[in-house]
Amino acid sequence: MSEHHIVSPKLYLGIFAALMVCTxxxxxxxxxxxxxxxxxxxxxxxxxxxxxxxxxxxxxxxHGKYSPKRTQLVIICSVFWLAIMLFMxxxxxxxxxxx
Amino acid sequence: xxxxxxxxxxxxxxxxxxxxxxxxxxxFLSTEVLFFGGMFMTYTLNRSRYPDVFGEASRSIDLTLxxxxxxxxxxxxxxxxxxxxxxxxxxxxxVTFFLIATLILGCVFLGIKGIEYHQKFEEHHVPGLNFxxxxxxxxxxxxxxxxxxxxxxxxxxxxxxxMIIGAGLLIWLIKESMRGRFTxxxxxxxxxxxxxxxxVDIVWIFLFPLLYLIDRH
Numbered sequence: 295m296s297e298h299h300i301v302s303p304k305l306y307l308g309i310f311a312a313l314m315v316c317t318x319x320x321x322x323x324x325x326x327x328x329x330x331x332x333x334x335x336x337x338x339x340x341x342x343x344x345x346x347x348x349x350x351x352x353x354x355x356x357h358g359k360y361s362p363k364r365t366q367l368v369i370i371c372s373v374f375w376l377a378i379m380l381f382m383x384x385x386x387x388x389x390x391x392x393x
Numbered sequence: 394x395x396x397x398x399x400x401x402x403x404x405x406x407x408x409x410x411x412x413x414x415x416x417x418x419x420x421f422l423s424t425e426v427l428f429f430g431g432m433f434m435t436y437t438l439n440r441s442r443y444p445d446v447f448g449e450a451s452r453s454i455d456l457t458l459x460x461x462x463x464x465x466x467x468x469x470x471x472x473x474x475x476x477x478x479x480x481x482x483x484x485x486x487x488v489t490f491f492l493i494a495t496l497i498l499g500c501v502f503l504g505i506k507g508i509e510y511h512q513k514f515e516e517h518h519v520p521g522l523n524f525x526x527x528x529x530x531x532x533x534x535x536x537x538x539x540x541x542x543x544x545x546x547x548x549x550x551x552x553x554x555x556m557i558i559g560a561g562l563l564i565w566l567i568k569e570s571m572r573g574r575f576t577x578x579x580x581x582x583x584x585x586x587x588x589x590x591x592x593v594d595i596v597w598i599f600l601f602p603l604l605y606l607i608d609r610h
Contacts, residue, residue, distance in 0.1 A: 356587075376433075
């Protein structure tokens with residue numbers, strides 16, 4: 295049995311600060327026309343920042359980093375299933391050139 | 394059922410009991426990921442089909458209120474995490490304090506959401522209630538804008554419903570915490586509601602850029 299890990303308030307505050315910086319960044323990035331450099335760059339940047347923020351929450355606020363491997367497996371599976379749904383459905387719709 | 398203190402008969406140790414609860418909670422959250430996932434799927438498809446109308450409709454939502462709400466909700470995740478910490482080191486009064494702080498921030502979020510919904514109602518942006526997007530907009534634009542606002546209300550509404558359930562759970566925790574039930578050895582309910590609360594926060598972390606930040610430049 296693994297020892298129950300206690301995360302310090304200092305780390306929680308650090309994560310909170312990082313999340314605030316990312317929130318500011320995502321609003322700032324949305325106000326710049328990034329699509330002129332590369333079509334769709336705005337949404338990519340927004341999603342990368344959101345995924346990074348979500349990872350911080352899962353790893354530290356939700357103790358994902360300190361969880362047993364079988365719990366981490368469940369966490370990864372949930373994201374994987376979501377990816378299957380998005381990927382398979384979109385590849386179907388986007389390849390229907392005749393509609 | 395045979396039970397010794399807070400240790401139920403089917404478990405050998407408190408650690409095993411805690412890990413089982415957390416595994417079960419994560420399995421539940423996986424079903425929640427797919428529950429919200431269906432809506433994100435619908436959103437992705439329609440946004441890829443009607444990017445311009447979605448951008449225009451997105452710009453009509455109040456960005457300031459959305460950004461404030463993001464800060465409020467992440468703040469409530471911090472206080473929730475702090476209450477889990479306070480419980481795990483056995484500071485009973487701090488647990489109650491941080492739970493109340495989380496509840497207050499959650500209610501502030503819902504209040505701001507209410508103001509936003511009211512704005513949308515006044516702008517006639519609620520699908521099904523004398524919806525009109527812009528004077529002179531074509532039938533197609535109107536229809537596609539309705540799609541955006543339907544998704545906006547369905548997604549933020551489902552999120553808000555989760556917040557309301559979370560607030561109910563917090564009220565229960567505060568009651569139990571004031572009775573001094575949560576100790577360094579046993580604080581599983583605080584930890585599990587914490588997992589749920591953080592999950593709801595993650596949903597918002599994705600909703601905010603997807604609904605409020607399309608074509609803001």
